[in-house]
Amino acid sequence: MTQPVLRPGIAEIAIYVPGRAKLAGRKKAIKLSSNEGALGPSPAAVKAYRRAVRGLDRYPDGGSTVLREAIGRRHRLDPARIVCGVGSDEILVNLARAYAGPGDEILYSRHGFSMYPIIAHSVGATPVTAPERELTADVDSLLGRVGPKTRMVYLANPNNPTGTYVPAEGLRRLRQGLREDIVLVIDSAYAEFVVRNDYADGAALADESANTVMTRTFSKIHGLAALRIGWAYGPPAIVDVLNRLRSPFGVSTPAQEAGAASMDDGAFLDMARDHNTVWLPWLRDRLAALGLDVVPSAANFVLVRFPSEPGRTASDANRFLNARGIIPRETTVYDLPDCLRITIGKGDEMLACAEAIEAFMEKRR
Numbered sequence: 001m002t003q004p005v006l007r008p009g010i011a012e013i014a015i016y017v018p019g020r021a022k023l024a025g026r027k028k029a030i031k032l033s034s035n036e037g038a039l040g041p042s043p044a045a046v047k048a049y050r051r052a053v054r055g056l057d058r059y060p061d062g063g064s065t066v067l068r069e070a071i072g073r074r075h076r077l078d079p080a081r082i083v084c085g086v087g088s089d090e091i092l093v094n095l096a097r098a099y100a101g102p103g104d105e106i107l108y109s110r111h112g113f114s115m116y117p118i119i120a121h122s123v124g125a126t127p128v129t130a131p132e133r134e135l136t137a138d139v140d141s142l143l144g145r146v147g148p149k150t151r152m153v154y155l156a157n158p159n160n161p162t163g164t165y166v167p168a169e170g171l172r173r174l175r176q177g178l179r180e181d182i183v184l185v186i187d188s189a190y191a192e193f194v195v196r197n198d199y200a201d202g203a204a205l206a207d208e209s210a211n212t213v214m215t216r217t218f219s220k221i222h223g224l225a226a227l228r229i230g231w232a233y234g235p236p237a238i239v240d241v242l243n244r245l246r247s248p249f250g251v252s253t254p255a256q257e258a259g260a261a262s263m264d265d266g267a268f269l270d271m272a273r274d275h276n277t278v279w280l281p282w283l284r285d286r287l288a289a290l291g292l293d294v295v296p297s298a299a300n301f302v303l304v305r306f307p308s309e310p311g312r313t314a315s316d317a318n319r320f321l322n323a324r325g326i327i328p329r330e331t332t333v334y335d336l337p338d339c340l341r342i343t344i345g346k347g348d349e350m351l352a353c354a355e356a357i358e359a360f361m362e363k364r365r
């Protein structure tokens with residue numbers, strides 16, 4: 001019997017492993033596995049979502065006009081150069097569909113976001129990784145891996161799962177070092193959490209060049225992961241391409257309404273950022289005090305390296321935390337089997353998490 005023929009790359013896809021959401025036998029758990037905003041959604045967003053119930057019988061505005069205008073207001077960007085998608089995932093995929101295919105290479109850093117190889121394979125392109133320096137994307141190393149077949153570069157900045165970032169200066173140098181026919185995608189999913197003077201989200205580079213796109217999401221600081229909303233800002237030609245490829249009615253009306261309300265709730269977004277600015281160094285310091293190696297993070301999570309000593313490994317720690325109702329993210333799929341990634345949650349969740357890891361490190365000492 002002959003089988004249906006798969007397109008190149010599809011069989012190579014390793015199915016995406018999401019952070020665990022539940023623990024067997026437990027009703028409630030402290031979920032620190034997917035970098036969702038600690039404070040949940042803005043009350044204004046929830047209200048707008050409920051209000052949208054009235055319009056469930058009508059197709060959404062496929063162009064997400066009201067949402068793009070709200071994004072433009074907050075970020076001082078031209079709404080005509082914004083495209084919304086079903087999560088930034090849809091946009092990241094559509095960029096690859098547009099610019100890469102069989103025989104082409106898609107480049108990213110060694111511990112880059114795990115969707116990048118999945119996306120590369122899904123369009124039949126070859127994923128290529130560049131070594132990092134201290135778990136941080138390295139501009140020279142990325143440029144060193146560029147070849148004649150390179151079509152795209154994905155850079156999560158800050159990166160997931162490491163939390164490290166390339167400063168504005170490095171981003172500019174990366175763009176200048178890439179051929180003009182290579183699309184640079186700056187995935188700034190965690191931009192809102194970053195409080196560093198030398199950081200830039202990539203919007204300025206998208207203005208200055210014809211081949212750079214910035215992608216953003218409502219899944220993290222906005223606390224709207226379930227609604228699946230992402231957006232891109234780019235040069236007119238790339239925006240045009242993304243508008244051709246997006247599904248005609250991708251972002252639902254309740255998602256558009258809630259997203260727009262969230263964008264307009266500056267006080268909520270400030271509060272969510274300030275929460276992170278307090279608890280990120282708090283968790284880092286508590287864990288570092290135990291002798292654990294905590295990777296410097298600018299985002300809303302930390303990557304923690306555990307000892308290799310039996311009983312004290314990352315997978316032992318994961319089991320220990322799970323038994324106490326806490327779910328961190330294992331990072332074996334990122335080729336970081338000795339680490340766990342822990343999202344910054346609410347204050348009481350951080351206390352419980354730090355105390356559990358202290359108990360874990362104390363035992364059998």
Ligand SMILES: *Cc1c(COP(=O)(O)O)cnc(C)c1O
Nearest residue numbers: 087088089113156160189217219
């Ligand atoms: C969470 C995350 C996203 C967001 O994806 P959505 O599809 O918008 O939920 C994008 N990039 C990175 C690096 C992320 O960690």
